[in-house]
Amino acid sequence: MYAAGDVRVIDVPEPELIEPTDALVRITHSCICGSDLHPYHSLPDTPDGQSMGHEALGMVADVGEGVSSLQAGDFVIVPFAISCGHCEFCRAGLHTSCSNGGFWNDARIGTGGLQAQAARVPLADGTLVKVPGVDPDSADQGLLASLLTLSDVYGTGWHAAATAGVRAGDTVAVIGDGAVGLLAVLSAKQLGAERVVLMGRHRDRTDLGRDFGATDVVENRGKEGIAEVRDLTQGGAIRVLEAVGHLPAYEQALGVVRPGGVISRVGVPQYREGPIGWSLFGKNATLTGGPAPVRAYIEHLLPAVLDGTVQPGRVFDRTIGIEEVPAGYEAMDKREALKVMVRP
Amino acid sequence: MYAAGDVRVIDVPEPELIEPTDALVRITHSCICGSDLHPYHSLPDTPDGQSMGHEALGMVADVGEGVSSLQAGDFVIVPFAISCGHCEFCRAGLHTSCSNGGFWNDARIGTGGLQAQAARVPLADGTLVKVPGVDPDSADQGLLASLLTLSDVYGTGWHAAATAGVRAGDTVAVIGDGAVGLLAVLSAKQLGAERVVLMGRHRDRTDLGRDFGATDVVENRGKEGIAEVRDLTQGGAIRVLEAVGHLPAYEQALGVVRPGGVISRVGVPQYREGPIGWSLFGKNATLTGGPAPVRAYIEHLLPAVLDGTVQPGRVFDRTIGIEEVPAGYEAMDKREALKVMVRP
Numbered sequence A, B: 001m002y003a004a005g006d007v008r009v010i011d012v013p014e015p016e017l018i019e020p021t022d023a024l025v026r027i028t029h030s031c032i033c034g035s036d037l038h039p040y041h042s043l044p045d046t047p048d049g050q051s052m053g054h055e056a057l058g059m060v061a062d063v064g065e066g067v068s069s070l071q072a073g074d075f076v077i078v079p080f081a082i083s084c085g086h087c088e089f090c091r092a093g094l095h096t097s098c099s100n101g102g103f104w105n106d107a108r109i110g111t112g113g114l115q116a117q118a119a120r121v122p123l124a125d126g127t128l129v130k131v132p133g134v135d136p137d138s139a140d141q142g143l144l145a146s147l148l149t150l151s152d153v154y155g156t157g158w159h160a161a162a163t164a165g166v167r168a169g170d171t172v173a174v175i176g177d178g179a180v181g182l183l184a185v186l187s188a189k190q191l192g193a194e195r196v197v198l199m200g201r202h203r204d205r206t207d208l209g210r211d212f213g214a215t216d217v218v219e220n221r222g223k224e225g226i227a228e229v230r231d232l233t234q235g236g237a238i239r240v241l242e243a244v245g246h247l248p249a250y251e252q253a254l255g256v257v258r259p260g261g262v263i264s265r266v267g268v269p270q271y272r273e274g275p276i277g278w279s280l281f282g283k284n285a286t287l288t289g290g291p292a293p294v295r296a297y298i299e300h301l302l303p304a305v306l307d308g309t310v311q312p313g314r315v316f317d318r319t320i321g322i323e324e325v326p327a328g329y330e331a332m333d334k335r336e337a338l339k340v341m342v343r344p
Helices: A034-042 A141-149 A153-163 A179-190 A203-212 A222-232 A247-256 A294-306 A322-333 B034-042 B141-149 B153-163 B179-190 B203-212 B222-232 B247-256 B294-306 B322-333
Strands: A023-031 A056-063 A075-078 A118-121 A171-175 A195-199 A216-218 A237-242 A257-265 A273-275 A286-289 A318-321 A340-343 B023-031 B056-063 B075-078 B118-121 B171-175 B195-199 B216-218 B237-242 B257-265 B273-275 B286-289 B318-321 B340-343
Touching (some): A034 A322, A056 A118, A056 A141, A141 A294, A153 A237, A153 A294, A195 A203, A203 A216, A216 A222, A247 A257, A247 A273, A318 A322, B141 B153, B141 B294, B153 B237, B179 B237, B203 B216, B247 B273, B322 B340
Parallel strands (some): A171 A195, A171 A237, A237 A257, B171 B195, B171 B237, B318 B340
Antiparallel strands (some): A023 A056, A023 A118, B023 B340
16 A cells, blocks of 8 residues: 555565564465555555555465464465464463564564455464464355454454453344444354344344344434434443544444443544543543454354354455455445445 | 633532432542643633532431432542443442433532532432441541542552453553552552552652552653653553543653553543554554543442551642642642642
8 A cells, every 4th residue: 555545466576484483374365454544545545555465364384383273275264463372462362462472464563454366474482372273275265264264353252242341131233334343243242242233234234243243323414313222222331342543433322322331343444533521531431452362262252153143254245355455445435335345 | 610720619508309310428638630730721611610629528417318328427538530330330230330320520410529518419229339347537548548538549550450451470661650640550459460660750649659569660751751661561561540631641651552452541531532553553562441430440449448458548748628729739740749638
């Protein structure tokens, strides 16, 4: 990406093993994230370009001599954060704060983006999750799509619901009908939510949200939307999952949260400051969430994906080749596609 | 209070029973709160004046016919919020969000302030807590002072520690060396905190903080203070209790909270907006707290107060009569007194 709206597919040098703890992964599946649309709207001119993408499945092609749990030929999930697996934060399940890790397309640790054909994966033992028994060439496409969501959007939706403390019988409001919002609906339902109010205005998406467990859909936003949710929930939802990242979505969350309730944000905030005075404090509401440590959730979420109990991969509604990535961004930006899979 | 800095003692009509659920209380002990200093600094000209005070002990003088648990002659703690005790929020321990309650000096429910000789207490069964076996005329002055803290500052410090989730072995930072901050130190210690770093610059107060259990004191503020706490705690405190209410105190909290940690605010925010973008989100920090439902904590905290295990009343360092209340505000504002008790 060279500027807002300017995505190009270029040839770059093949990644190579650098550290003994690295793996090289041939990417079989990647995708475009709602969070990729933030720079797609706002990236200043960047003459050297910015490598994009942070969600992938792939085959391990080679490993450094310090890698002990993986070998060439393993099929792996590549989470959106790189993590060592053994520092204080990884042990606490907060892999996105790993003391030794980082993110994709980070010059400091020499990573590229995952909308690519191959990647160098630092700290491979800690970062990658092997999926035994699945061959990407022959496996069911729906299963592969669902596995791909474990690299980010499903784990992120789960993080929203889990950090909000969703439990049996809860009333939950989910703000945003993008892939993360819809998977926050699914996650809330898995955690036992009785009532899930989805705030979104794209009928095809909210219909999928109903399939995932939403009991109510509110199309209105702003004051009207808040009033509608408060009315539906007799005074507000005890858990509010904010899956957008723009300030109005946070303000929406603040409006619909019940006294003593929790707002969990997983959309990357596109703002620095927001209302946290009496509006949040007065009702003893809690604001939590952050970049999802999806690595912490994969083993927990994997069985229901593998046995088909849940099908988070239904958020993908378009598949493209790597050359079509610029068109993929455009389709997601225009809301013509919910989430675009890339087969490099 | 008629304007910032303008506090007057005036005669007002005796309060009377209005609702059958009311009690009349003759106030034996009241006090001035750090939060009273906020309007003392900022109240616009208010020709009719604003009745002040929200913490008291007193003797029940009369009760309405709907009051079942109290009678004339009972010695009671008067919490800073009025609560019914049976609505959804009171049952959840969130008495400050009571569906039927309110606060002192609230025209909507006809309450005055408690820096007064008597008060009409609505919803007396839900609001007041009887203290059997204590006679305010003969009881130990230290015990009475400690009981008075249960009406607000001790319960508020406890709320900070409890909502932050302080547990055995934790490292806790407390921001502010006012009465609430010092009692947040005491509360954190009671909840098992191993290390308690108190941020404050008034030596007599921080010395009391050390008596209450602070293991470290940091006098610096701003970047230097943050660096010092992060250094002392190897990267930040997992629980941060913010007991001031000004924006720099929140920013301080944001600076010292460890990734995955919790900031609990109990100082009433004197700001509407604050930094909650990547600065809070990026480290998956949680922001919680609010007006303390002290009513929910009194029974739990009372035994250790009655048997002298804890002496939260040590925060009082001056006692005055009702005519001296204006001077009491001035003394607290000038930091000549930590907390002023009023004997009406």
